[in-house]
Amino acid sequence: VLNPPLAEGQVEGAIAQGLGMALTERFHWSDGAPTDPSFSSYKLPTAGFMPHLNIQFAESYEPTGPFGAKGVGEIALDPVPSIIASAVADAVGVRISELPITAEKVYWGMRAARDEERVE
Amino acid sequence: MSSKALPFNPAQLSPTRLLTPATLDEAMDLLHGAAPLGGGVGLSLARRAGHRRQALVAVAHLPRLSGVWRIGSHIVIGAGTRLAELENEPTLVQAWPAVADAAGGVATARIRRLVTLGGNLAANDETHDPPVALAAVGATMTIRGPAGTRTVPTTAVGDVGQGDLITDVRLPAPARRLGSAYEKFLVRGVWEYACVNVAAVAELGEDDRLADLRVAVGSVEGGPVLIALDDLQGQPVSDGLIAECGRRSGLVNPRDDAKASAVYKKHMITEFTQRAVRTAVARAGAR
Numbered sequence: 001v002l003n004p005p006l007a008e009g010q011v012e013g014a015i016a017q018g019l020g021m022a023l024t025e026r027f028h029w030s031d032g033a034p035t036d037p038s039f040s041s042y043k044l045p046t047a048g049f050m051p052h053l054n055i056q057f058a059e060s061y062e063p064t065g066p067f068g069a070k071g072v073g074e075i076a077l078d079p080v081p082s083i084i085a086s087a088v089a090d091a092v093g094v095r096i097s098e099l100p101i102t103a104e105k106v107y108w109g110m111r112a113a114r115d116e117e118r119v120e
Numbered sequence: 121m122s123s124k125a126l127p128f129n130p131a132q133l134s135p136t137r138l139l140t141p142a143t144l145d146e147a148m149d150l151l152h153g154a155a156p157l158g159g160g161v162g163l164s165l166a167r168r169a170g171h172r173r174q175a176l177v178a179v180a181h182l183p184r185l186s187g188v189w190r191i192g193s194h195i196v197i198g199a200g201t202r203l204a205e206l207e208n209e210p211t212l213v214q215a216w217p218a219v220a221d222a223a224g225g226v227a228t229a230r231i232r233r234l235v236t237l238g239g240n241l242a243a244n245d246e247t248h249d250p251p252v253a254l255a256a257v258g259a260t261m262t263i264r265g266p267a268g269t270r271t272v273p274t275t276a277v278g279d280v281g282q283g284d285l286i287t288d289v290r291l292p293a294p295a296r297r298l299g300s301a302y303e304k305f306l307v308r309g310v311w312e313y314a315c316v317n318v319a320a321v322a323e324l325g326e327d328d329r330l331a332d333l334r335v336a337v338g339s340v341e342g343g344p345v346l347i348a349l350d351d352l353q354g355q356p357v358s359d360g361l362i363a364e365c366g367r368r369s370g371l372v373n374p375r376d377d378a379k380a381s382a383v384y385k386k387h388m389i390t391e392f393t394q395r396a397v398r399t400a401v402a403r404a405g406a407r
Binding site for chain 2: 023024026028035036040041042043046048049102103104107108
């Protein structure tokens with residue numbers, strides 16, 4: 001890792017973005033314009049929302065990069081929503097397939113699962 | 121970016137005059153053509169939305185307008201008291217924990233150090249936290265205006281008009297076996313207006329039956345809404361009774377918004393009402 005503090009910062013930022021995408025950030029349109037054009041209703045993760053993060057790197061050699069180097073950017077964002085969706089499915093047996101994964105979607109999913117159980 | 125992108129053009133606005141009276145009498149005279157300034161949080165949000173005031177009268181610093189004291193059997197909170205001073209205030213935490221918790225549940229610590237109780241009430245915003253707890257408690261407020269001083273329930277905040285100033289909020293002394301609780305459900309979990317907020321006050325008789333039960337629900341149309349529970353007085357506390365409280369609370373009208381659908385909110389109002397009532401009853405029994 002060429003610049004550990006910078007690389008860690010990139011990954012922390014990407015995880016924060018991933019958590020927002022996975023859990024809190026909802027974008028609604030009406031007539032071609034956003035209905036929530038302010039951060040008071042469009043919810044980004046804040047310092048109070050973020051869990052403690054422990055970032056570790058696995059060294060590798062990237063043949064297409066200069067001297068084997070590989071950029072660190074938003075790549076750490078990608079797995080976050082699917083990890084959380086899997087964690088929710090593991091915890092309550094409901095898989096949410098649309099982002100963000102809100103308490104409301106989990107609630108309706110659990111209700112539907114319970115109703116199906118009753119029918120069976 | 122040109123200033124046309126803003127809802128107002130700062131260059132075209134005359135500056136707001138800030139008036140700083142030394143006494144309440146002086147403030148009342150100045151309020152004839154101006155708005156009161158408590159912590160300034162609501163006014164800042166309004167200004168960002170393009171609503172500017174010509175003149176503001178700072179009131180939070182005035183003598184006798186902040187602090188918590190007793191008059192007779194009442195606990196009196198000065199309207200200029202900051203919410204941060206209420207969340208851990210010993211008298212309040214002991215007597216009316218629902219009010220202390222509601223004050224402590226607002227936004228962030230930085231905002232609570234600015235917001236005054238009077239300003240939070242006067243905003244007449246159905247999503248605010250303290251008005252919900254005060255409604256369940258049965259609190260009153262003292263309003264000074266051009267025509268004199270009057271005392272009204274805090275739920276009558278719509279009566280506060282031009283030239284009026286809320287000077288204090290009064291809570292009754294709690295009965296011996298009385299408990300209160302405040303529940304705020306957030307969809308993000310930190311720093312936001314409530315998805316659902318509920319306050320409950322329960323008093324138990326010596327026979328452990330309900331002597332009094334009051335529930336107020338916020339973040340709904342016309343909120344805070346007091347739920348009709350009078351016919352449940354005198355009954356023993358049971359799971360069925362608590363479920364009935366939740367069912368009745370769920371009949372209020374929340375709004376669809378970015379936080380959740382109205383239908384989901386009704387389910388959560390039912391759930392959080394039950395939690396608030398359980399906690400209030402447990403606290404009443406522990407006294």
